[in-house]
Amino acid sequence: MTEVFVVAAGANKLTYEMLTLARSLGEPSAVVLGAPGTAASIKDSLAEYGAAKVYAAEHADLDAYLVAPKAEALAALISEKSPAAVLLPSSQEGKEIAGRVAVALDNGLLTDVSALEADGTATQAVFAGATVVKSKVTKGIPLVTVKANSLTPQAAPAAAELVEVPVAVSDAAKLVSITDQVVEPKGDRPDLAEANIVVSGGRGVGSAEQFSVIEEFADLLGAAVGASRAATDSGFYPHKFQVGQTGTTVSPQLYLAAGISGAIQHRAGMQTSKTIVAVNKDDGAPIFDIADFGVVGDLFKVLPQAGDEIRKSRQ
Incomplete structure (x- = not known):
């Protein structure tokens, strides 16, 4: 052979x-x-x-x-x-x-x-x-x-x-030597590239402080946290968590996109996900074209409500 x-x-x-x-x-x-x-x-x-x-x-x-x-x-x-x-x-x-x-x-x-x-x-x-x-x-x-x-x-x-x-x-x-290496400590969440569930936030999250709603929902699901390029460029979340053509390519069992419009750059990095769920206030957002399930609504209302129902189901 x-x-x-x-x-x-x-x-x-x-x-x-x-x-x-x-x-x-x-x-x-x-x-x-x-x-x-x-x-x-x-x-x-x-x-x-x-x-x-x-x-x-x-x-x-x-x-x-x-x-x-x-x-x-x-x-x-x-x-x-x-x-x-x-x-x-x-x-x-x-x-x-x-x-x-x-x-x-x-x-x-x-x-x-x-x-x-x-x-x-x-x-x-x-x-x-x-x-x-x-x-x-x-x-x-x-x-x-x-x-x-x-x-x-x-x-x-x-x-x-x-x-x-x-x-x-x-x-x-x-000709080029390495003078120093810094290994960033791993957090408790799964690695973004290898996670089975990814919860990502986009420009619609609004600020770095409000990104906590994405983190809390991800932790509830045992998921990795991702972000769109618009979110990382706006300083809402670190660039190493960017999902997309110029970021990390992911293909989890479940991908939840909250406040992400669905630009082609982002879709290139996640469209092979097995199940895609989108939450966006704009019912014409391109992300809905590839989503298996879509929720037209305010992510700050939808995610907490979904989280409450998940907790109830686990009791």
């Missing part, structure tokens, strides 16, 4: 999605790029989702400099092993690594792929999700970045044989 590389940026849902996708293409092999010990810490999780091998391309310099050393190490491994395809996360770092690898290997590249067939045909949503296209790399192997929440991860335990990969970092890859 042909080998398919999955670049694992940690033990997370997107990595598991990529491993699941890789199983339909060949035999998945996870590639871990990082400091010594990184691969061993996530090996068991990668095994659970089908990694037959785990290539540990580890070196202190991979985390000491920006993405150039990681791209260099990945390009060397691809040249040595000749996988049938390479999948990377469609994150900022994943896309930059992919771009550098494509240039180094003179290989084609497709980004934000939601599906990939055995013959290398990829599915992509373009023009802010308005159009779905089929694409293929015309030079080299399928080198793609996979969009988060494109499929449901399926466990399929495998051996995950740990393979140490020698890494040599050139001086050219050390």
